[in-house]
Amino acid sequence: MKKERKKYTLYEIGQGYTFMLPAIFVLAVFIIAPILYAIFLSFHKVELLGGPSYDFRGLDNFVKLMEDDRAKIALWNTIKYVVIVVPAQTLLALVLAATLNAGLKGEKFFRIVYFLPTLTSSAVLTLIFMWMYNQNGLINKLLGMIGLPGYNWLGDPNVALPAIMIMNIWSTAPFFMTIYLAALQDIPDSVYEAAKIDGANFWQKFWYVTVPQLKPVTSFVVIMGLIGTFQLFDQSYIFSKGTGGPNNSTLTVVLLIYQYAFKNLGTMGYAAAMALVLAIVILIATLLQRKFSKEETLH
Amino acid sequence: MPTGGVVMKKWFQSFLAVTLFSASLLSGCSQEESSKTADGRTEIVLSGWGGNPTETKLLQQTIRDFEKKNPDIKVKHDVIADQYMDVLKTRLIGGTAADVFYLDAFEAPGLMEAGVLEPLDKYVKEDFDMEDFEKPLLQAFQHNGKTYGFPKDYSTLALFYNKEMLEEAGVEVPKTWNELQEAAKKLTKDGVYGFGVMPELARLYFLAESKGGQVMTNNKASFASKEVSEGLQSILDMRLNDKSAAQPNEVGADSGIEMFGQGKAAMVLEGNWAIPYLADTFPDISYGTAEVPTIGKKNTMAFTVAYVMNKESKHKEAAWRLIEYLTGKEGMKTWTSKGYALPTRKSVAKELGFADDPLRGALVAGASYATVWQDGPYLPIAQTNFNNQFLSAFLGQQPLREALKKAQKQANKEILINE
Structure with missing residues (x-):
């Protein structure tokens, strides 16, 4: 093998890189350079308007971040959102996939129906939900019909975030459902047969065969869910018209980053620092998730 | 078998080809504005937010008149549909902003300080008549003795009241704030609130300062004072004690004027924009306007927008001629002729006679004593935080x-x- 490696000539290396060049170029320009630039920005006070000026401030932005009450509220909202939405959408995706895989009539029809929310643009979806959440809207009417009190979904700080959670669970679960569905069809029938011979009932088969077999997929779904939910932006942006209101209740970390970067004039560096911290938080959450799921597989 | 040199050459050629290809893809994104049109006219770009169809027509009419008088200039009207300030700032940073654009007084201090606007004093000629502008509105666009923009129009707030509801409840149009509170109590019944409130600093700023408090002091927020909360207390009393006030989304409306139009509020404080809106959307409602009830003395808010020039503009002379025309007596008269916007020039206002208009009279009267919605470069920050916390107080969740x-x-x- 080592001998072969030495054989690469300049010609081959050049050829290889030439083939990769468009991809490398695109990656460098649109991903790597912006990341480096964001890191650079986060240590500076940046004034982009009126001729860019960069004023090195060291860790100043990060120190201020620790004392920023709105950043704390945003992080807390985001964590609440992640902790509720990720398990809920994962569970719902699994249940939907299992029902679709059970060999019922009209399976294909339901597969399409379930998947429709994912195909809809999230902006359109949010606008539709905002109509439904209106004080005189569909959801309050339905609640009224079964004798429950309605809510001011858009205006009450206590229910605005749950309103977004419900909407998002409903719209993202189907995407993960398709991933589960593919994985479910990969589980060999022989495993189920063996379980049947051992006398396992439906729930035992689901819990002791299906769920462990799906573990790698679950891990993927949870990580993708974590990353996606930590980056919640568009729904709360549209919901609150960009303010994160009512009373900061729909303010998420990414929305706050956006506000600092584009609404205020001289806080681009601070926004970059916040983005960097968010990236680290997501990294830690992902690593924790991986650690836990690995520990379980050892058992 | 190719020799080494040829291989290198080929490799280099393909490298070059790919690089050029990628580069040409990228450069497709950046636009090279041609400054001259085919017939040799200078093209300048005018950016603004969109209006309703009638407003758009009026603006286009004004621009056409300008082009007729200045055949060497072509104006390209560019509409920024949403998030105007975000888009504008991004374009200013990227160097692609229009030559002339709208600027709200509220955002003006930030941009004037950043030095991205062209001071206009040196272009102004005697016959432009700067004295003709309502002074507080012009001052909103002056900074360190320089003028950066000329207000194109404005609106104040006035009390809009539902005539039928007031008649039914036997209530006179309130003249003082106490009368307003009493009237709101009597008008509240059957799912109708006496007073519709937007719990936002932009609407409540004059109330906040009505008892001698200051919202901002030396570019720092200072609205936590006793005086400011005293000024705002009446709004909370109406909402929480009398239950005679509500915000629009409590009745399923998007704005104060929609709430009023739907007949869910008997009184609201709104501006000139509400008049065409009501005519279009709720033509059957019978309403009147009055000056904002007094709290000690007369006060209201004034919102104004100016035409300003980009400091990086390549055609400053042409851009000035456009601003000169649009904010001049003739252009302003065309633009404000239908009453969609109120003229900032006293002479135009007089000529068009809005002071005697039954609906607009109250709005025009406010101009002389109104507080302009502007308070240094950090008012936008103060506003966001004020709105967030004030809302929870308004809902009774905290003192x-x-x-x-x-x-x-x-x-x-x-x-x-x-x-």
Whole structure:
């Protein structure tokens, strides 16, 4: 093998890189350079308007971040959102996939129906939900019909975030459902047969065969869910018209980053620092998730 | 078998080809504005937000008149549909902003300080008549003795009241704030609120300062004072004690004027924009306007927008001629002729006679004593924090003073980040 490696000539290396060049170029320009630039920005006070000026401030932005009450509220909202939405959408995706895989009539029809929310643009979806959440809207009417009190979904700080959670669970679960569905069809029938011979009932088969077999997929779904939910932006942006209101209740970390970067004039560096911290938080959450799921597989 | 040299050459050629290809893809994104049109006219770009069809027509009419008088200039009207300031700032940073654009007084201090606007004093000629503008509105666009923009139009707030509801309840149009509170109580019944409130600083600023408090002091938020909360207390009393006030989304409306139009509020404080809106959307409603009820003395808010020039503009002379025409007596007369916007020039206002208009009279009367919605470069930050915390006080979730203290603390922290 080592001998072969030495054989690469300049010609081959050049050829290889030439083939990769468009991809490398695109990656460098649109991903790597912006990341480096964001890191650079986060240590500076940046004034982009009126001729860019960069004023090195060291860790100043990060120190201020620790004392920023709105950043704390945003992080807390985001964590609440992640902790509720990720398990809920994962569970719902699994249940939907299992029902679709059970060999019922009209399976294909339901597969399409379930998947429709994912195909809809999230902006359109949010606008539709905002109509439904209106004080005189569909959801309050339905609640009224079964004798429950309605809510001011858009205006009450206590229910605005749950309103977004419900909407998002409903719209993202189907995407993960398709991933589960593919994985479910990969589980060999022989495993189920063996379980049947051992006398396992439906729930035992689901819990002791299906769920462990799906573990790698679950891990993927949870990580993708974590990353996606930590980056919640568009729904709360549209919901609150960009303010994160009512009373900061729909303010998420990414929305706050956006506000600092584009609404205020001289806080681009601070926004970059916040983005960097968010990236680290997501990294830690992902690593924790991986650690836990690995520990379980050892058992 | 190719020799080494040829291989290198080929490799280099393909490298070059790919690089050029990628580069040409990228450069497709950046636009090279041609400054001259095919027939040799200078093209200048005018950016603004969109209006309703009638407003758009009026603006296009004004631009056409300008082009007729200045055959060497072509105006390209560019509409920024949403998030105007975000788009504008991004374009200013990227160097692709229009030559002339709208600027709200509220955002003006930030841009004037950043030095991205062209001072206009040196272009102004005697016959432009700067004295003709309503002074407070012009001052909103002056900074360190320089004028950066000329207000194109404005609106104040006035009391809009539903005539039928007031008649039914036997209530006179309130003249003082106490009368308004009493009237609101009597008007509240059957799912109708006496007073529709937008719990936002932009609408409540004059109330906040009505008892001698200051919302901003030396570019720092200072609205947690006793005086400011006293000024705002009446709104909370109406909402929480009398239950005679509500915000639009409590009745399923998007704005104060929609709430009024739907007959869910008997009185609201709104501006000139509400008049065409009501005519279009709720033509059957019978309403009147009056000056904002007094709190000690007369006061209201004034909102104004100016035409300003980009400092990086390549055609400053042409851009000035456009601003000169649009904010001049003739252009302003065309633009404000239908009453969609109120003229900032006293002579035009007089000529068009809006002061005697039954609906617009109250709005025009406010111009002489109104507080302009502007307070230094950090008012936008103060506003965001104020609105957040004030809303929870408005809903009765925390005492007003405490809410304002929290908002002030956070606002000042954010201002510090900016400095």
